Amino acid sequence: MFSGAQVSLYPMSDDFVGIILGAIGSLDPWRDRLRIETDSLSTLMVGPPDVLFPAMRDLFCAAARSGVHTTMHATVSRGCPGEPDDPICTPVAGPSRDLSLAERVEACRAVVATAPVLEQEISVQFSLYPLGVGHHMDEIYGCIEFLKTSGTFLRSKNFCTALRGDAGPVFETLSQAFTGFGATAGHLAMDVTVSANSPSDR
Template sequence: MFSGAQISLYPMCDDFVGVILKAISAMDSYRPNFRIETDDISTLIVGPPEQLFPAMRDLFASAAASGVHCVLSATVSRGCPGEPDDPICTPISGSSHELSLAERIGAARAHVDSAKKLGQEVAAQFSLYPLGEGHHMDEIYGCIDFLKTSGVFDRSKNFCTKLRGDAGPVFATLSEAFLRFGAPQGHVALDFTVSANSPSPC
C-alpha cells in the first residue's frame, strides 16, 4: 500500500508567503510519521492513510486563523498500482474493509460524530474516485449515503459533493470518505478543496 497527498495552500493576500510559512509549523507533530517534499506547485506528504486528513486539517485551521480568505486544495491517493508499497504508509489503526457497505457507513458516521470541533467554519467540496474495478458507482453512492447523514452535508453539485460546517467534523468526513469506500487494497483517489473566510455569499 502507498498513501499520501499532494497539497497546496492558497492565502488570498499580499503576504501569502508569510501566512504559509507560519501555518506550516502546525504540521510539526506529524513530521516524524511522514515523508515530505515541496516544489513550486504542491507539497507531497506520504504516510499512514488515517493521519493525512488530521495533518491537513491542522495546517488549514492554522492558516484560516489569520482571518485571510484561504483555500487548501489536495489530491489524496491510496493503493495506486504505479507506486511501490512503503512501510511508512502502514495504517496505524488497521483497516475496516472486511465490513459490508452498510457497516462501513455506520462506522464512518460514528467517527465523524466523535470529531472535536475547532471553532473554524469552513466550506469544502470533493470528488471520490474508486479506480480500476467494475462497481465504482456502488461505492460512490454508498459514500453519498454516509455524507448525507454526516451533519456537514451541504449539497450535491455536478462532479462533486459540498460540505459545510466546523473544520473538525468536515475534515473527519473527508477522511472517512477516503478511508472506508472503494476496494480495500484498491486504488482510491480523492480531490478536495476547502475554503475559509470567503467574502462570497454562500
C-alpha cells in the same frame, strides 16, 4: 500500500508568504509519521490516511486563522499502482471490509460524530474516484449515503459533493470517505478544495 497527498495552499493576502510558511510549521508535530516535501508548487505528504487528513486539517486551519480568505487544493491517493509500497503508509484506517456497505456507512458516521470541534468554519467540495473496482458505483452510492447523514453535508453539485461546518468534523468526513469506501487494496483518488473566510459567505 502507498498513500499520500499533494497539497497547495492559497491565502488571499499580500502577506501570503508569511501565512504559508507559518502554516507549514503546523506540520511539525506530524513529521515523525509523515514524509513531507515542499517545493514551489505544493507540499507532498506521504503516510497513512488517518494521519494525512489531520495534518492537512492543521495546515489549512493554521492559514485560515489569519482571517483572510484562504483556499487549499489537495489531490489525495492510496494504492496507486505506479508507486511502491511504503512502510510509513500503513496501517490504513477505516471500517473493516468484513462489514457490509450499510455497516461501513454507520461506522463512518459514528467516527465523524466524535471528531474534535476546532471553531474554524470551512467549506469543502470534493470528488471521490474508486479505480479498478468492479462495482465502483455501489461504493460511490454508499459513500454518498454516508455523506448525506454525516452532519457536514451541504449539497450535491455537478461532479462533486459540497460539505460545510467545523474543520474537525469536515476533515474527519473526508478521511472516512477516503478510507471507508472503494476496494481495500485498490487505487482510490480524491480531489479536494477547501475554503474559509470567503467574502461570498458574508
